[in-house]
Amino acid sequence: MEKEKNTVKIPKPGPETSLPMKSWYKIETKKENEYFFSTIKPERLKLRYRPVKYSEVYIKNAQDDFELHLINEENKSVWDAEIHAEEYEKRSSFPDTRRGISKQYAVWFLSKHREALIQRVSLVNPIADDLFPLIGREKYNVIRKGPTTEEQMRNIYSFLEGGHEIQERFY
Incomplete structure (x- = not known):
């Protein structure tokens, strides 16, 4: 499925503290501290005990660095990661x-x-x-x-x- 959709898997370190199980989270994208257009599926995820599935983040014409933020139910960021353009240009899970x-x-x-x-x-x-x-x-x-x-x-x-x-x- 990854290969068909031409996706890139970019490993990032997890949150520094444990997250409560069975809580809902969403992902937001920012560029230079401002929200910008992205499509994220599913819109919300429930943290469960079974293995984690992936989220899909689609950034149209993503050519610059951007940030991902995991937001909890209180609308606070509990995890942040900076994604550099070089990572998604060169780190394809399926090089081609x-x-x-x-x-x-x-x-x-x-x-x-x-x-x-x-x-x-x-x-x-x-x-x-x-x-x-x-x-x-x-x-x-x-x-x-x-x-x-x-x-x-x-x-x-x-x-x-x-x-x-x-x-x-x-x-």
């Missing part, structure tokens, strides 16, 4: 080059998480299959012949020097 991820972000992400990706990726062959049009048969075979998934991932990383297009595709 059609969404316009920046080349710099892809390069940064791959560099920052290199060791974790090498250690944790277990399905390397589908990645190699996806990279095939950019790397060709020879490099593709080198990747596939790696004796372990770690070695296969190291081989992929060795071929990422081929430019931003291959790094974006890998990302």
Whole structure:
């Protein structure tokens, strides 16, 4: 559902104090201390013991930083978060080059998480299959012949020097 709606999940720290259960809350948006147009669904949420569902916040033409405020039944803010434009432009839950991820972000992400990706990726062959049009048969075979998934991932990383297009595709 997230992928279909082209949404972005932006993790933020929770409230500093506990919130009373079975109480109603609503979310408001502000920009530079002034309310601005947004559509928030559902309009109100009841805090329950079961796992939290998500709220949908739609900001038309959101190009600037803005704030989210969780408002209690007494109309007081009990939690605030600032959302930066860079977060919803780059932090898609489902990265996709059609969404316009920046080349710099892809390069940064791959560099920052290199060791974790090498250690944790277990399905390397589908990645190699996806990279095939950019790397060709020879490099593709080198990747596939790696004796372990770690070695296969190291081989992929060795071929990422081929430019931003291959790094974006890998990302």
